[in-house]
Amino acid sequence: xxEVTQTPSHQVTQMGQEVILRCxxxxxxxxxxxxxxILGQKVEFLVSxxxxxxxxxSEIFDDQFSVERPDGSNFTxxxxxxxxxxxxxxxxxxxxxxxxxxxxxxxxxxxxTVL
Amino acid sequence: QQQVKQSPQSLIVQxxxxxxxxxxxxxxxxxxxxxxxxxxxxxxxLLIAIRxxxxxxxxxxxxxxxxxxxxxxxxxxxxxxxxxxxxxxCAASGNTDKLIFGTGTRLQVFP
Numbered sequence: 001x002x003e004v005t006q007t008p009s010h011q012v013t014q015m016g017q018e019v020i021l022r023c024x025x026x027x028x029x030x031x032x033x034x035x036x037x038i039l040g041q042k043v044e045f046l047v048s049x050x051x052x053x054x055x056x057x058s059e060i061f062d063d064q065f066s067v068e069r070p071d072g073s074n075f076t077x078x079x080x081x082x083x084x085x086x087x088x089x090x091x092x093x094x095x096x097x098x099x100x101x102x103x104x105x106x107x108x109x110x111x112x113t114v115l
Numbered sequence: 116q117q118q119v120k121q122s123p124q125s126l127i128v129q130x131x132x133x134x135x136x137x138x139x140x141x142x143x144x145x146x147x148x149x150x151x152x153x154x155x156x157x158x159x160x161l162l163i164a165i166r167x168x169x170x171x172x173x174x175x176x177x178x179x180x181x182x183x184x185x186x187x188x189x190x191x192x193x194x195x196x197x198x199x200x201x202x203x204x205c206a207a208s209g210n211t212d213k214l215i216f217g218t219g220t221r222l223q224v225f226p
Contacts (some may be wrong), residue, residue, distance in 0.1 A: 004158075022131055026204070033149050041219075042216045042218045043151075043159060043204060045213045045215070056211055057211055058213070091158050091159070093158075098212050104212075104214060105161075106151075106160065107160050108149065109156075
């Protein structure tokens, strides 16, 4: 069964450093998302991406964040200058259709620890 | 108005019992209500979803009940099993792809 994959599974970084989290969405999916989950809290939407453009972003997704689909398979989330409060589990998701019609399939997540 | 309120925060059920988790929303533009199951160290996985045109949807032991007028929906797990022990999130979306998640319910099913 096709699945969303994410690398690395765990990333430790120093405050102020840049990190890039990588995702490989399901191959025939066209809509891509990033969510985050601070330990013990709910899953929060960060950004949605379609046709090489951001469709929607949350208040959390400020200028420190960017997303990119550098090739036909990868989808990345970059945090330019990490803060302690960026420590969280980051989930990539993808769907075949949009607007709540298509099921969003989530990857296993990348645990980001900012020291 | 974008919030989805979920209760209880945790739930302990005996094997074979019924687990019930409730969610409430305010935004009447929401038109898609999925439930996700999350095991430790894993991403959320879609369990079952409903749209407001029906009041109930059943898939195996899992049932969503939906009350549009009260703006509430709930997940019922019949014949709960130890393998159902996980965190369950309700969510909602409408007009956009953004899923608004509830705060989660940690379910523990004891043999």
